[in-house]
Amino acid sequence: MAKEKTKKRIIHSNVIVIGLGRFGSSLARELMKTGHEVLGVDTDERIVQNMSHELTHTVRADTTDEATLKELGISEFDSAVVAIGADLEASILTTALLLQLGVPNVWAKANSTSHGLILDQLGCHHVIFPEYEMGKRVAHMVSGETLDYVPIDNDFVMVKSEVPASFAGKTLAELKIRSTYGVTVVAVTTGDGKYTPAFPETVLHEGNQIVVAGQVNPLNEFCKLA
Ligand code: ATP
Numbered sequence: 001m002a003k004e005k006t007k008k009r010i011i012h013s014n015v016i017v018i019g020l021g022r023f024g025s026s027l028a029r030e031l032m033k034t035g036h037e038v039l040g041v042d043t044d045e046r047i048v049q050n051m052s053h054e055l056t057h058t059v060r061a062d063t064t065d066e067a068t069l070k071e072l073g074i075s076e077f078d079s080a081v082v083a084i085g086a087d088l089e090a091s092i093l094t095t096a097l098l099l100q101l102g103v104p105n106v107w108a109k110a111n112s113t114s115h116g117l118i119l120d121q122l123g124c125h126h127v128i129f130p131e132y133e134m135g136k137r138v139a140h141m142v143s144g145e146t147l148d149y150v151p152i153d154n155d156f157v158m159v160k161s162e163v164p165a166s167f168a169g170k171t172l173a174e175l176k177i178r179s180t181y182g183v184t185v186v187a188v189t190t191g192d193g194k195y196t197p198a199f200p201e202t203v204l205h206e207g208n209q210i211v212v213a214g215q216v217n218p219l220n221e222f223c224k225l226a
Contacts, residue, residue, distance in 0.1 A: 013037060016077045017055075018063045018094055020047045023109055023130055024083030028055055041072065064093040066101070074101050082108040088115060095124050145223050147209060158186070158213045163204045164225040173200035181222045183214030 013036055017028040020042040031038050032055060040055040041063055042048050048060040061068050063082075074080070080103045084091040088111075095108045099122060107126040110116030119127045133151070140149035140159070148160040167175055178184055187195045188202055189209045204210070212222060 014077050015039070015079045015081065016041065016072070016074065017081045017083060018042075019083035019085075019109075020044075020051050020058075021083060021085070023085070024081065025051060027081060027083060032056070039072065039077070062090075063097070064090050066097050069097055069101060074098065074103060077103055079103070079105040080107070082106065085109050085111040085115075091115070092118055092122065095119055096122050099123055145220070152213070155215050156213070157216055157219055158211060159219060159223060160209055160211050161223055162226045163188075163206060163208045163210055165206055166225070167204045168206035170204060171200065172198055172202050172204070175204070177222075181214075182218035183212050183222045185210050185212050187211040 015031055015036055016039045017024050017031070018041045020028065020040050024040070024042075025047075028038050028040050028051070037056040040048070040051050040058045041061050042051075042058075043060065043062050045060050048058045052058045059072060061072065063069055063072075080098050082091055082095050082098065084094060091108065091110075095106060098106045105126070106124050107128060108119045108124045109128050109130060110119055111131070116127045116129060136151065137149050140146050146159040146161050150158045152158060172185055185198045185202075187210065188198045188204065189195055191205075195209075195211065198210070212219060214222070
């Protein structure tokens, strides 16, 4: 999960994404899909051209220059993502300028712990470690413990798992999952493989999947049943 300094939830309709590498371009496309206006910026003309039909606006620019950021109308954006990883200097300079220019929500990607520490000390509102976070998530899938694993907070996760054979044919109410295992089943797949919300009267079937939320230790114990 992103390391966050502000907990206030705001819908950001106007986002600038700086650095259109694998992470930045994927993030920018997803923002577009969810109805946001996205300005994508990169120093590489070829990348800017490639993305120009997919984003609201694209600009070739070096964001380590304060005058350039002002020309881009940075004060109009309530959210900015610095998706520059390998070029540490460019990442730090860009983040520092965005903070100095008063962008209310700055997200920056860190490629290492020390990179993250510097961004954090600059006062960056959200520091993200995509490789580290994805590594943790995939480890739980590779080990076979879960079908998917999404950390929500330090000690709270959501997992996708198979229905344990011993649960088949019983309702959630009968199984008393929350009081017995300390976790909550939030969704269940039906015969066609689609997820639906779980209710006390929902019957679990062998071969179906469930999404379960809870604290790490009880959830790990619960997953061993499957
Ligand atoms: P990814 O893993 O997401 O592909 P990365 O962590 O390897 O990226 P970089 O390649 O350093 O990170 O940066 C991502 C993008 O940021 C690149 O397309 C690069 O051209 C762009 N970029 C680097 N420096 C700047 C800058 N000063 N201004 C704007 N864009 C920049």
